[in-house]
Amino acid sequence: MIALKSIIDTFNPEDQQKFIVYLQQKNKRKDTKNIDLFKLMTYPDLDSKTICKKLYKTDNCNAYHALRKRLFQSLIDFTANKNLEDENSVDMQIIKYILASRTYLLQKNYDIAYKILDKAERLADEHLLYPILNEIYHTKIQYAPNNPKVDIEQIIIKQKENQKKHQLEDQLNIVYAKLKSLLNTISYEGKVIDFESELESILKDYNIEINKSLSFKSLYQILAIVNISALVTNTYFEIEKFVLKSYKILKEKKDTNKQLHYQIQIVYIIANTLFRNKKFDASLKYISEMNELMHLKKGTYYKEFILKKTLVEALNLNYINQQEKAIELVENIIKKKHADIESLLDLHLSLLMFYFQKDELDKAKSVLSKFYHTDQYYIEKAGMDWVIKKNLAEILLYAEIQDDDLFYSRLKSFRRRYTKYLKQIQQNRILTFVNFAEKIYTRPEILKDKDFSKVLKSTFEWNSIQQEDIFVISFYAWLRNKTEGNSLYETTLKLIKVN
Template structure:
């Protein structure tokens, strides 16, 4: 049976209304049930049998399955047409130019044909569409002997340059795909892999030079590879200089509107890197640049990136003593429907942290109650790193709420599930941290002892410096606050400012 639910789930409210209008125009019969089925699938929690009975007042399974297939086809057509109207409009316009030019070439109307191909070449070059450019040069070269005004050698040179750029993009695409596969093995399958060795092995087979000939897509893929490395190792400080230098090379190019999607993503990677390295003002500046790019071309990519942008923006405000704004940003954006599940999960987890740091424990618990899926489900949708952070936050919340049964259950489950993994990836400090937290809860005298303070210093202070991960600092701020008996949020900010 076709999984219509998952397809319909990708539509926002505006798309849903447009699709209903599309069906109304398409329907030739007044008794067509496709709109009724769509509304039931998008709004109702009924199962297939109940929906079938509601539509036909009987168990007419054959008619119901046929209706579902027709609705599926309509959704595919609607989605395709919508994409043609949006970001692919330039591609389609160029293809129309190529097809029209070939008609004129066959008719030997070379002057008109090459004038149209020149327009197609300009648009394809402006948008760095290498495969389409190759098709344009192929067509121009094919008919060049019939049109003496054409410089054949110049065309051949352009085609070779374009093929080199296309080949580089293909190489980067392969490298990126291989590294993403490695990352998925680490993040989603909990496999232990030496990422640096994998990275070096994959890059050995390529000869990639960072210069102004790279497209924004190629730069995005290079930066994404660096970002993957930082994500796995938590060493964002190692990629910051490379990320910024790479982007400046591309900014010098006079191509500020080319490959807009990748430009936006690059701005996001830079803003996130700077945030993780505690350079909040610079991060917010790049988020402003990201937002400006999101508004170009009538905001075609705005909805796709708004969650990512809001997430990093809220985190920056939280760590610059502007927590109320951080909470407001997260609360407001989460009231709306979105399809970016990973960013939604990150935002919910961040909001839980904001509430916890603010001392609003019941609100934090309310957010936690929304995480009702299994850990494995969250590993597949987000990553194992996300799941570990969620579990640690959950344990700390149960300690503060003095929820004995839940705390003991979660601690046992966490150690059983993730101890070996954390040891193998060299993140034993998380286990040490939880052991200290458990001792605090079980023995209140330990909290006031010299041993506790020494244990915290050994586990955390020796690892500080500007290289410490901001989220690790946030967890340890909880321990420091227990020593100083101060405000958790203020303690966190003080630790961050020391870095």
């Protein structure tokens, strides 16, 4: 049921209609229930048992499960055919050229065969399809002795150059996979690893350079690797120039929308990097570009990226004093069902933060009540960083609503579970923050002490607030606001803007 639902949930209304037509053409019998099953599964609130009864009027499990298996296979076939039509039309055309040329080569019609191979080579080279190019060069070299017009040495040179590019792409793929696995170990399993030394060690094994010969996929993977490093070390300010420069290289290429998926990924990385560096207007410009790209190719990738786009857009709006708009944006998007659980959790946590900053504590508590799973569940779904933020938000919320039992319970639980981990990753300031929060809660009179205010400011003094993480500043704003007595949202914006 889950696998079927996860596929069907990715279909937009146009895809749903196309799939129904596909099933109608495929069905040989009129009593086939696959279309009925598909339609029922587009409803988010219907469970497997209800659907079974609607189809068969009884708990006819065997027939129902057999029908589900057939529908699953149809979905796979439909998706594959759709991808061949939408994404790989060029690949398929080149493969047709290669197959046709080999037929003519076997018939010893070398002139026509090589003209077709030349055409295939131009297309494959334009689209940076290294594996297919290798097949073309392999075929050309194989039959070169039979065709005196062919310069075999020139083809060999081309093949060697192509093999280098293909090898580089493979190396990047390996590096990306290793670093992503390493990030998962840190973020989703909570293990402590010296990421920077691991990154240096992995990259040292591969000689990688950025230039225009790279494919779009390779450029994306390089940026993704850099973004992983910034995510773990909170050093987004160090990667901004590199990320923007790399995207400029990509945009200078022809027909960038031929690898649209990777382009959207890159624009998202840029928008997020600029946001984390507190360059909100610049980030929103890339969000606008991302939105335009998401609508290309009949919105093929719209559903996949809409949550990520909305998240960064709302965060930007929140920090440029458009909080109402940010809240409305998030409230509207989370009403709908989405498969991207991690982004959905990020949106809910952001909404909690917006309400908290706005002093709408009942609404913030309502959002928090939706996080009813264990911390371990959320570590696996959204990562350790998300769980730490959720716990801190929870502690602050209970402090604000003066719920003694829950405040001390969550505080004790947080220290017991995360003190060792935070010390290991050298994030002692989070523990310091929690200590200050406890002092303020247990001894509110301390806020009138000028010495306390000085100690607070000196403890959280940064060399450059521009290089400090925006979420760290947002948490600190709560402490700062307690000593100043303004609205939390105003204090947060003042800290961001003034510095």
